[in-house]
Amino acid sequence: MNPLDTLRHQGLRKRLVEGLKIKGIKDEKVLNAISRVPRHLFMDSGFIQFAYKDQAFPIGAGQTISQPYTVAFQTCLLQLKPHDKVLEVGTGSGYQAAVLLEMGVNVFTIERQRELYLKVQQLLPQLGYFPKFFYGDGYKGLPTYGPFDKIIVTAGAPFIPEDLLQQLVIGGRLVIPLGPTDQQIMTVVTRVSEIEYKKETHGTFVFVPLLKGTEQ
Numbered sequence: 001m002n003p004l005d006t007l008r009h010q011g012l013r014k015r016l017v018e019g020l021k022i023k024g025i026k027d028e029k030v031l032n033a034i035s036r037v038p039r040h041l042f043m044d045s046g047f048i049q050f051a052y053k054d055q056a057f058p059i060g061a062g063q064t065i066s067q068p069y070t071v072a073f074q075t076c077l078l079q080l081k082p083h084d085k086v087l088e089v090g091t092g093s094g095y096q097a098a099v100l101l102e103m104g105v106n107v108f109t110i111e112r113q114r115e116l117y118l119k120v121q122q123l124l125p126q127l128g129y130f131p132k133f134f135y136g137d138g139y140k141g142l143p144t145y146g147p148f149d150k151i152i153v154t155a156g157a158p159f160i161p162e163d164l165l166q167q168l169v170i171g172g173r174l175v176i177p178l179g180p181t182d183q184q185i186m187t188v189v190t191r192v193s194e195i196e197y198k199k200e201t202h203g204t205f206v207f208v209p210l211l212k213g214t215e216q
Contacts, residue, residue, distance in 0.1 A: 013035050
């Protein structure tokens, strides 16, 4: 057990999970994953007292650690199966990647902000999480490593990047918040065939914008 993850933290996580159930998260595997990830270790020390509130918080480089409800909601929409190959666009704090890894899938995660990329590359392995890290443009995905069973985008995108669609297996699912900077619609795209995609929507959310290119 991580000495920085105390019984108090575990108790606060249990309370957080109960709150997520009340808000409608029903997938026990997702709830169990969230109950195991020490969210306070992904946040700046000044915010630790807020770690188990169901809120987003700043993590530097103009980014946030997502609200636990949003992480749970997106993870549920992925409909993960054990050993799925998952691409995460926007590593951010690494919290969502840790939840995915707790679900027993293989995670490839890409981040455009070098500061966050370097930080999370150290942090996640220290906590026992080993995704495959990439520094690059999330709009382009990781064509060399695809195709992927599932793709999750953790920032608001103005449109669905064609490159990401092409990196989905047939039957694969892409979960992406779509829309302008002030509000996005959570969208699931399923690849039905080589050329056919099915789209469904799941309510409105607010994310930081998905930006192009990379930043030093």
